[in-house]
Amino acid sequence: MTVWTAQQYNQASNSYAVRVGRLLAPPPATPVANSVNAGVHL
Numbered sequence: 674m675t676v677w678t679a680q681q682y683n684q685a686s687n688s689y690a691v692r693v694g695r696l697l698a699p700p701p702a703t704p705v706a707n708s709v710n711a712g713v714h715l
Contacts, residue, residue, distance in 0.1 A: 674698040 676696040684690050
């Protein structure tokens with residue numbers, strides 16, 4: 674998933690600019706085995 678953002682800001686008197694940024698989400702988490710599936714008995 675990607676999120677875009679556009680921010681307008683004042684550089685000087687009567688002067689404006691726009692910054693555009695892209696935020697990338699990390700990949701989905703990889704499931705890990707729990708203690709029951711790993712064969713560990715308490």
